Amino acid sequence: MSPSSPQPSAVDPATLLPPAEPVQLLDDEGVLHEVDGYPIDLKDEDFRTLYRYMVLARRVDKQAINLQRQGQLGVYASLLGQEAAQVGGAYALTERDWVFPSYREMGAALVRGVDPSSILHLFRGTWLSNHDPLATRFGLLSIPIGTQALHAAGFAMAAKFDGNDIVVMSYFGDGATSR
Numbered sequence: 001m002s003p004s005s006p007q008p009s010a011v012d013p014a015t016l017l018p019p020a021e022p023v024q025l026l027d028d029e030g031v032l033h034e035v036d037g038y039p040i041d042l043k044d045e046d047f048r049t050l051y052r053y054m055v056l057a058r059r060v061d062k063q064a065i066n067l068q069r070q071g072q073l074g075v076y077a078s079l080l081g082q083e084a085a086q087v088g089g090a091y092a093l094t095e096r097d098w099v100f101p102s103y104r105e106m107g108a109a110l111v112r113g114v115d116p117s118s119i120l121h122l123f124r125g126t127w128l129s130n131h132d133p134l135a136t137r138f139g140l141l142s143i144p145i146g147t148q149a150l151h152a153a154g155f156a157m158a159a160k161f162d163g164n165d166i167v168v169m170s171y172f173g174d175g176a177t178s179r
Protein backbone atom coordinates (compact mmCIF):
# COMPACT_ATOMS: atom_id res chain seq x y z
CA MET A 1 0.00 0.00 0.00
CA SER A 2 1.48 3.37 -0.96
CA PRO A 3 1.68 6.12 1.71
CA SER A 4 -1.05 8.08 -0.11
CA SER A 5 -3.52 5.18 -0.13
CA PRO A 6 -6.60 5.67 2.01
CA GLN A 7 -6.32 4.24 5.52
CA PRO A 8 -8.00 0.85 5.87
CA SER A 9 -11.35 0.93 7.59
CA ALA A 10 -11.35 0.30 11.34
CA VAL A 11 -13.93 -2.43 10.70
CA ASP A 12 -12.46 -5.85 9.98
CA PRO A 13 -14.35 -6.99 6.85
CA ALA A 14 -14.26 -10.57 8.15
CA THR A 15 -16.64 -9.55 10.93
CA LEU A 16 -19.20 -8.53 8.30
CA LEU A 17 -19.33 -12.00 6.75
CA PRO A 18 -22.18 -14.34 7.63
CA PRO A 19 -21.29 -17.29 9.88
CA ALA A 20 -20.15 -20.50 8.17
CA GLU A 21 -23.18 -22.30 9.61
CA PRO A 22 -26.64 -20.83 8.92
CA VAL A 23 -28.55 -19.52 11.93
CA GLN A 24 -31.75 -21.56 12.28
CA LEU A 25 -34.34 -20.73 14.91
CA LEU A 26 -37.12 -22.89 13.45
CA ASP A 27 -36.49 -26.58 12.78
CA ASP A 28 -38.02 -28.55 9.91
CA GLU A 29 -41.12 -29.22 12.02
CA GLY A 30 -41.65 -25.50 12.68
CA VAL A 31 -40.56 -25.78 16.33
CA LEU A 32 -38.87 -22.68 17.72
CA HIS A 33 -35.46 -23.12 19.39
CA GLU A 34 -33.47 -20.65 21.43
CA VAL A 35 -30.19 -19.65 19.80
CA ASP A 36 -27.45 -17.71 21.59
CA GLY A 37 -27.30 -14.10 20.44
CA TYR A 38 -30.78 -14.20 18.89
CA PRO A 39 -33.22 -13.48 21.72
CA ILE A 40 -36.87 -13.28 20.71
CA ASP A 41 -38.83 -10.57 22.43
CA LEU A 42 -42.26 -10.99 20.89
CA LYS A 43 -45.61 -11.03 22.67
CA ASP A 44 -48.66 -13.03 21.59
CA GLU A 45 -50.04 -9.85 20.05
CA ASP A 46 -46.89 -9.50 17.90
CA PHE A 47 -47.26 -13.07 16.64
CA ARG A 48 -50.90 -12.40 15.72
CA THR A 49 -49.93 -9.19 13.90
CA LEU A 50 -47.09 -10.91 12.04
CA TYR A 51 -49.38 -13.76 11.00
CA ARG A 52 -52.06 -11.29 9.90
CA TYR A 53 -49.55 -9.43 7.70
CA MET A 54 -48.36 -12.68 6.13
CA VAL A 55 -51.92 -13.77 5.30
CA LEU A 56 -52.70 -10.29 3.98
CA ALA A 57 -49.53 -10.29 1.87
CA ARG A 58 -50.49 -13.60 0.29
CA ARG A 59 -54.04 -12.39 -0.36
CA VAL A 60 -52.86 -9.16 -2.02
CA ASP A 61 -50.33 -11.19 -4.01
CA LYS A 62 -53.07 -13.51 -5.29
CA GLN A 63 -55.21 -10.54 -6.27
CA ALA A 64 -52.32 -8.93 -8.15
CA ILE A 65 -51.63 -12.18 -10.01
CA ASN A 66 -55.32 -12.37 -10.96
CA LEU A 67 -55.20 -8.76 -12.21
CA GLN A 68 -52.12 -9.57 -14.27
CA ARG A 69 -53.82 -12.61 -15.81
CA GLN A 70 -56.84 -10.42 -16.63
CA GLY A 71 -54.57 -7.99 -18.45
CA GLN A 72 -55.10 -5.19 -15.91
CA LEU A 73 -51.40 -5.28 -14.96
CA GLY A 74 -48.64 -5.65 -17.54
CA VAL A 75 -46.50 -7.71 -15.19
CA TYR A 76 -46.38 -8.64 -11.50
CA ALA A 77 -43.56 -10.19 -9.42
CA SER A 78 -45.10 -12.61 -6.90
CA LEU A 79 -43.90 -12.78 -3.29
CA LEU A 80 -45.20 -16.32 -2.74
CA GLY A 81 -42.89 -18.12 -0.30
CA GLN A 82 -41.24 -14.90 0.92
CA GLU A 83 -44.06 -13.75 3.22
CA ALA A 84 -42.18 -14.41 6.47
CA ALA A 85 -38.87 -12.94 5.27
CA GLN A 86 -40.51 -9.73 4.11
CA VAL A 87 -42.93 -9.26 6.98
CA GLY A 88 -40.47 -10.31 9.69
CA GLY A 89 -37.73 -8.06 8.36
CA ALA A 90 -39.94 -5.00 7.99
CA TYR A 91 -41.62 -5.61 11.38
CA ALA A 92 -38.25 -5.41 13.12
CA LEU A 93 -37.76 -1.82 11.93
CA THR A 94 -38.78 1.31 13.77
CA GLU A 95 -40.85 4.05 12.16
CA ARG A 96 -37.70 6.12 11.51
CA ASP A 97 -35.92 3.36 9.58
CA TRP A 98 -36.02 3.08 5.79
CA VAL A 99 -36.68 0.30 3.27
CA PHE A 100 -35.36 0.21 -0.29
CA PRO A 101 -37.27 -2.59 -2.03
CA SER A 102 -36.82 -4.54 -5.23
CA TYR A 103 -39.91 -5.26 -7.36
CA ARG A 104 -41.10 -8.11 -5.09
CA GLU A 105 -41.66 -6.47 -1.70
CA MET A 106 -45.42 -6.11 -1.44
CA GLY A 107 -45.34 -7.79 2.00
CA ALA A 108 -42.76 -5.34 3.37
CA ALA A 109 -44.80 -2.49 1.85
CA LEU A 110 -47.89 -3.56 3.80
CA VAL A 111 -45.96 -3.55 7.08
CA ARG A 112 -44.74 -0.01 6.33
CA GLY A 113 -48.35 1.10 5.87
CA VAL A 114 -48.20 1.46 2.09
CA ASP A 115 -51.56 1.03 0.35
CA PRO A 116 -51.04 -1.99 -1.95
CA SER A 117 -53.09 -0.44 -4.75
CA SER A 118 -50.61 2.45 -4.91
CA ILE A 119 -47.78 0.00 -5.64
CA LEU A 120 -49.75 -1.57 -8.49
CA HIS A 121 -49.40 1.62 -10.54
CA LEU A 122 -45.87 0.50 -11.39
CA PHE A 123 -47.07 -2.86 -12.71
CA ARG A 124 -49.92 -1.24 -14.60
CA GLY A 125 -47.58 1.28 -16.17
CA THR A 126 -49.61 4.29 -15.00
CA TRP A 127 -47.05 5.77 -12.58
CA LEU A 128 -43.99 4.83 -10.52
CA SER A 129 -46.22 4.45 -7.46
CA ASN A 130 -48.89 6.38 -5.69
CA HIS A 131 -47.40 6.14 -2.20
CA ASP A 132 -45.32 8.79 -0.46
CA PRO A 133 -41.81 7.39 0.25
CA LEU A 134 -41.12 10.15 2.79
CA ALA A 135 -44.26 9.41 4.80
CA THR A 136 -43.82 5.62 4.82
CA ARG A 137 -39.98 5.45 4.71
CA PHE A 138 -40.47 2.94 1.90
CA GLY A 139 -38.67 3.74 -1.36
CA LEU A 140 -39.98 3.18 -4.85
CA LEU A 141 -39.90 -0.36 -6.19
CA SER A 142 -36.73 -0.90 -8.17
CA ILE A 143 -36.94 -2.96 -11.36
CA PRO A 144 -33.26 -2.92 -12.52
CA ILE A 145 -31.66 -5.77 -10.55
CA GLY A 146 -29.73 -4.75 -7.44
CA THR A 147 -29.95 -0.98 -7.92
CA GLN A 148 -31.88 -0.56 -4.67
CA ALA A 149 -28.84 -1.87 -2.75
CA LEU A 150 -26.89 1.18 -3.93
CA HIS A 151 -29.77 3.48 -2.96
CA ALA A 152 -29.83 1.85 0.48
CA ALA A 153 -26.07 2.04 0.97
CA GLY A 154 -25.99 5.69 -0.14
CA PHE A 155 -28.88 6.59 2.12
CA ALA A 156 -27.26 4.78 5.04
CA MET A 157 -23.95 6.60 4.50
CA ALA A 158 -25.75 9.95 4.36
CA ALA A 159 -27.61 9.10 7.57
CA LYS A 160 -24.32 8.23 9.22
CA PHE A 161 -22.73 11.53 8.13
CA ASP A 162 -25.76 13.31 9.59
CA GLY A 163 -25.44 11.40 12.87
CA ASN A 164 -28.87 9.93 12.19
CA ASP A 165 -29.00 6.61 14.01
CA ILE A 166 -31.31 4.64 11.73
CA VAL A 167 -31.40 1.28 9.97
CA VAL A 168 -31.67 1.13 6.17
CA MET A 169 -32.97 -2.19 4.90
CA SER A 170 -32.82 -3.53 1.38
CA TYR A 171 -34.14 -6.74 -0.17
CA PHE A 172 -32.66 -8.53 -3.17
CA GLY A 173 -32.36 -12.00 -4.67
CA ASP A 174 -29.39 -14.27 -5.29
CA GLY A 175 -29.22 -13.06 -8.90
CA ALA A 176 -28.47 -9.58 -7.57
CA THR A 177 -25.75 -10.78 -5.18
CA SER A 178 -24.02 -12.74 -7.96
CA ARG A 179 -23.16 -9.37 -9.54
Ligand SMILES: Cc1ncc(C[n+]2csc(CCOP(=O)(O)OP(=O)(O)O)c2C)c(N)n1
Binds near residue numbers: 104144172175176
Ligand atom coordinates in the same frame (compact mmCIF):
# COMPACT_ATOMS: atom_id res chain seq x y z
C1 LIG B 1 -30.18 -4.97 -14.73
C2 LIG B 1 -31.26 -5.98 -15.02
N1 LIG B 1 -30.99 -7.05 -15.80
C3 LIG B 1 -31.95 -7.95 -16.08
C4 LIG B 1 -33.22 -7.81 -15.58
C5 LIG B 1 -34.30 -8.83 -15.91
N2 LIG B 1 -34.66 -9.61 -14.72
C6 LIG B 1 -35.80 -9.41 -14.04
S1 LIG B 1 -35.98 -10.44 -12.73
C7 LIG B 1 -34.50 -11.17 -13.03
C8 LIG B 1 -34.00 -12.26 -12.12
C9 LIG B 1 -33.53 -11.71 -10.78
O1 LIG B 1 -33.17 -12.71 -9.88
P1 LIG B 1 -32.84 -12.36 -8.37
O2 LIG B 1 -31.91 -11.20 -8.27
O3 LIG B 1 -32.38 -13.64 -7.75
O4 LIG B 1 -34.20 -11.89 -7.73
P2 LIG B 1 -35.60 -12.64 -7.69
O5 LIG B 1 -36.41 -12.07 -8.82
O6 LIG B 1 -35.36 -14.12 -7.82
O7 LIG B 1 -36.21 -12.26 -6.36
C10 LIG B 1 -33.88 -10.63 -14.17
C11 LIG B 1 -32.58 -11.08 -14.71
C12 LIG B 1 -33.48 -6.68 -14.76
N3 LIG B 1 -34.66 -6.46 -14.21
N4 LIG B 1 -32.49 -5.78 -14.51
